[in-house]
Amino acid sequence: VEDAVPLKDTVDFPVGVAIDSRETTGAAAELLTRHFDQITPENHMKPEAWYDADRVFTPHPEAIALMDFARDEGLRLYGHVLVWHGQTPAWFFEHDDGTPLTNSEADQAILAERMRTHIFAVAEYLSSGWGAFGAENPLVALDVVNEVIDDGAQYADGMRRSRWYDVLGEEFVDLAFQYADEAFNHVYAADGADRPVTLFINDYNTEQAGKQDRYAALVDRLLARGVPVDGVGHQFHVSLSTPVSALAGALDRFADVGVTQAVTELDVTTGTPVTDALLVDQGYYYRAVFDAFRERAGELFSVSVWGLTDGRSWRVDSGAPLLFDDALQAKPAFHGAAGGE
Ligand code: XIL
Numbered sequence: 001v002e003d004a005v006p007l008k009d010t011v012d013f014p015v016g017v018a019i020d021s022r023e024t025t026g027a028a029a030e031l032l033t034r035h036f037d038q039i040t041p042e043n044h045m046k047p048e049a050w051y052d053a054d055r056v057f058t059p060h061p062e063a064i065a066l067m068d069f070a071r072d073e074g075l076r077l078y079g080h081v082l083v084w085h086g087q088t089p090a091w092f093f094e095h096d097d098g099t100p101l102t103n104s105e106a107d108q109a110i111l112a113e114r115m116r117t118h119i120f121a122v123a124e125y126l127s128s129g130w131g132a133f134g135a136e137n138p139l140v141a142l143d144v145v146n147e148v149i150d151d152g153a154q155y156a157d158g159m160r161r162s163r164w165y166d167v168l169g170e171e172f173v174d175l176a177f178q179y180a181d182e183a184f185n186h187v188y189a190a191d192g193a194d195r196p197v198t199l200f201i202n203d204y205n206t207e208q209a210g211k212q213d214r215y216a217a218l219v220d221r222l223l224a225r226g227v228p229v230d231g232v233g234h235q236f237h238v239s240l241s242t243p244v245s246a247l248a249g250a251l252d253r254f255a256d257v258g259v260t261q262a263v264t265e266l267d268v269t270t271g272t273p274v275t276d277a278l279l280v281d282q283g284y285y286y287r288a289v290f291d292a293f294r295e296r297a298g299e300l301f302s303v304s305v306w307g308l309t310d311g312r313s314w315r316v317d318s319g320a321p322l323l324f325d326d327a328l329q330a331k332p333a334f335h336g337a338a339g340g341e
Pocket of ligand 1: 042043146235265314
């Protein structure tokens with residue numbers, strides 16, 4: 001790896017990796033800064049990470065460590081995530097007595113205000129220690145909403161019936177972007193900075209036909225309503241049996257929409273047991289998919305892998321999904337991604 005070409009030098013788009021503070025020191029940090037220009041906090045900027053047990057906004061030491069690491073190493077930071085149904089405290093969706101919020105106007109106002117307060121608290125905090133957005137601040141992008149599309153076709157609007165949706169309807173997506181735009185691109189932005197934080201919608205299985213249709217339809221509705229969506233994110237948690245053409249097709253589907261795109265969470269499982277032959281196949285897969293990204297570099301805000309080493313992957317049980325092994329050695333996957341043999 002020492003003499004391997006830095007991955008970031010083989011592509012014309014920023015290349016990122018999801019981490020926590022374990023990857024900010026020692027040999028892992030050296031490997032990371034050699035090959036990547038961007039980091040995503042894998043868990044520690046999710047809604048639940050910002051609150052203590054008494055519901056008090058309390059920045060997580062891991063979020064602080066990642067902001068410091070990005071600033072010190074000159075890395076970009078892609079924030080993840082403001083509004084999601086996962087890893088979010090239950091009290092967001094409850095009255096103080098624990099009864100669930102309903103879709104009454106009064107309860108809608110409560111949840112919208114909670115969302116606004118949350119988004120503004122995150123923006124105020126992330127600008128406080130590291131400077132206004134658009135100047136020295138490492139934050140360049142944010143997943144504003146995550147996984148809002150339903151996995152099936154049963155609903156006409158294609159929207160996931162999450163607690164956010166149950167209370168506010170589809171408008172929760174509009175509100176999230178409007179609040180994020182106000183906070184990150186205006187109130188806490190540097191003077192004169194023009195949309196310093198790129199605001200993304202993000203989802204998985206966007207390489208699959210039905211989900212992709214529902215996703216594209218929502219993006220069209222949002223843009224038609226003037227919602228300040230700057231980018232479309234594709235998680236791309238895939239396996240060797242997912243055709244690379246499906247990933248390329250997903251990017252092509254959104255190429256004419258008029259917003260940028262990001263590959264936000266790429267990983268490619270081999271299946272188990274993991275064999276040398278499968279790891280070689282995976283190398284060819286990563287080569288083909290990175291070549292597809294290179295051909296579309298002009299449309300890509302960034303491409304991120306969802307973890308540095310296999311042992312740290314949330315999908316390790318499905319087979320060695322990432323570019324480096326647990327000894328920090330480059331796998332065929334790395335050499336493929338970098339365009340080598
Ligand atoms: C995953 C993390 O990788 C795990 O460590 C955590 O236990 C669960 O969440 N889609 C997303 C990510 O948007 O936030 C998820 O990350 C993976 C799927």
